[in-house]
Amino acid sequence: MMLNITEGKIHRAEKVVIYGSEGIGKTTIAAQFPNPLFIDTEGGTAQLDVRRIDRPKSWEELLGIIKEVAANPDICKTLVLDTTDWAERLAVDKVCGDYHIKSIEGANYGKGYVYLADEFNELLRAFDKVIDSGTNVVITAHAKMRKFEQPDEQGAYDRWEMKLSKQVAPLVKEWCDMLLFINYKTYVVTTENNTKKGQGGKRVIYTSHHPCWDAKNRHGLPSEMELDFKNLAHVFETTAAATAKSTPAQQPTPTAERPIDKLRALMERDKISEKDIQAVAASRHQMPPDKPIDEYTDQFINGWVLKYWDQIKQTILLS
Numbered sequence: 001m002m003l004n005i006t007e008g009k010i011h012r013a014e015k016v017v018i019y020g021s022e023g024i025g026k027t028t029i030a031a032q033f034p035n036p037l038f039i040d041t042e043g044g045t046a047q048l049d050v051r052r053i054d055r056p057k058s059w060e061e062l063l064g065i066i067k068e069v070a071a072n073p074d075i076c077k078t079l080v081l082d083t084t085d086w087a088e089r090l091a092v093d094k095v096c097g098d099y100h101i102k103s104i105e106g107a108n109y110g111k112g113y114v115y116l117a118d119e120f121n122e123l124l125r126a127f128d129k130v131i132d133s134g135t136n137v138v139i140t141a142h143a144k145m146r147k148f149e150q151p152d153e154q155g156a157y158d159r160w161e162m163k164l165s166k167q168v169a170p171l172v173k174e175w176c177d178m179l180l181f182i183n184y185k186t187y188v189v190t191t192e193n194n195t196k197k198g199q200g201g202k203r204v205i206y207t208s209h210h211p212c213w214d215a216k217n218r219h220g221l222p223s224e225m226e227l228d229f230k231n232l233a234h235v236f237e238t239t240a241a242a243t244a245k246s247t248p249a250q251q252p253t254p255t256a257e258r259p260i261d262k263l264r265a266l267m268e269r270d271k272i273s274e275k276d277i278q279a280v281a282a283s284r285h286q287m288p289p290d291k292p293i294d295e296y297t298d299q300f301i302n303g304w305v306l307k308y309w310d311q312i313k314q315t316i317l318l319s
Contacts, residue, residue, distance in 0.1 A: 013131045014236065017084075017172055019141040019162045020182030025203060025227055026140040029182075030080045032229035033138055034236055037076035037285070039065055041086040051076070053285055059094035059119065062087060066126040073133035074300040075286055084141040084172060085163045091119040117167040124175045136236065139172065143181070160213040178217045178235075181206040182227060203227035259301035260294060266309055276316045277305065 016033075018026050027044045030036060038045050038052040039062065045052050056062040069079050081087060092104050095115045104112040127137045142163040160181060162169045173179055184201045206215045208223040225231040267277070274293050282289035286304060287296065296305070305312065 013134055013136045014178065015127070015131060015176045016136065016138045016178045016180065017141065017162075017176040018138065018180045018182060019143045021143050024182050024184070026182060027082050029227060029229055030078075030082060030138050030140055033078040033080070033136060035077035036080050036138070037069070037078070038080045038082055040082055041090070042083055044082055051285060056090065059090040062090055063123065063126055066123070066130060069135065070126065070129035070133050072286070072300065072304050073130075073135050074297050074303075076135060078136040078138055079127075079130055080138045080140070082140045084139050084168075087123070088116075088120070088164055088168055091116055091123070091168075094119060113165060113167040116165065117171060120168045120171055124171060127175075139176070141172070143183075158212065162214075173214060173216075176216075178207070178219070178221075179215050180217070181213045181215045183213070185224075205231065259298045259306065260296070263293065263301055263305055266306075270313055272313060272316055277312070279319075280312050280315050281305075 018030060020026050027038075027048065030038075031045070031048050031050045036050060038050055040052045040055055041062070043055065053065055056065060066079070069075055095104060095112060096102065096106070099107060099112070099115065101107050101112065104116060106112060107115065127139075130137050143160050144163040145158050145160055147158060160183065162172065164172065182203060182205055185204045186201055203226070205225045205227055206213060206223065207217045207221040207225065208215055219235050221232075221235075263277075267273070277293055278287070278289055278291065281287040281291075281304075286300070293301075
């Protein structure tokens with residue numbers, strides 16, 4: 001058996017989890033990642049000018065969306081699941097339906113949570129396919145506070161955690177490259193009357209583990225940063241540049257027919273206009289409505305337009 005040994009850094013897309021309390025800005029900062037596409041499970045993007053996929057109504061539909069993005073990497077550069085805790089509700093509904101129980105607690109010996117973890121492992125494997133295609137994945141989650149007491153210490157203290165079940169949260173934390181906790185930083189000051197009060201409330205990103213929250217990163221980021229994507233942007237610029245450098249440019253074969261030529265031949269044969277193609281691609285959230293088809297990548301033309309030409313043509317004829 002030959003061992004395939006490599007050395008040096010391996011540059012790939014990033015797995016990011018962002019969590020924090022309601023309304024603190026998780027979705028807003030996720031919208032600043034490179035060319036994001038949102039799977040909006042709770043309607044949190046309504047006030048943002050972003051590209052989104054219709055809210056999935058079932059766990060199977062959510063997995064199907066992720067697999068479709070993995071198969072068509074030109075759709076976006078960052079796939080955002082907003083939020084994980086709402087997605088977990090879909091997984092719970094799936095488990096309850098499969099095992100004919102009224103609640104996740106209804107399965108004997110706590111097996112409901114075992115089944116739930118299995119479903120989430122399938123979700124993370126689907127996200128890994130997205131990563132393999134070169135697309136970043138960002139998962140957002142709400143935060144909750146609970147009392148935490150270490151066995152070898154006296155007393156308890158408040159600790160922030162993701163608002164997920166105890167079986168799912170560890171899976172998500174272990175899967176990601178960056179676990180970012182967003183919170184308000186409040187300063188305690190002493191007044192003239194010698195009383196203490198909190199002031200400030202600046203929003204910050206925590207990137208390293210602390211007794212009061214979970215966080216991590218693999219890029220040497222400062223432990224605390226202002227809530228601004230510019231403090232993270234260099235990670236994605238470096239990754240994109242390194243990936244492009246390590247990927248040899250594919251030279252077109254002089255004698256091979258280009259995908260755009262194949263597409264134009266089909267369009268001429270079936271009397272389909274460029275505007276028709278643009279309209280269908282936009283309605284399926286594949287491309288902006290005004291993007292010329294000459295700017296479509298070969299991979300997108302082969303992997304989506306030509307692959308589904310009969311369905312696209314039928315849609316146009318029926319419109």
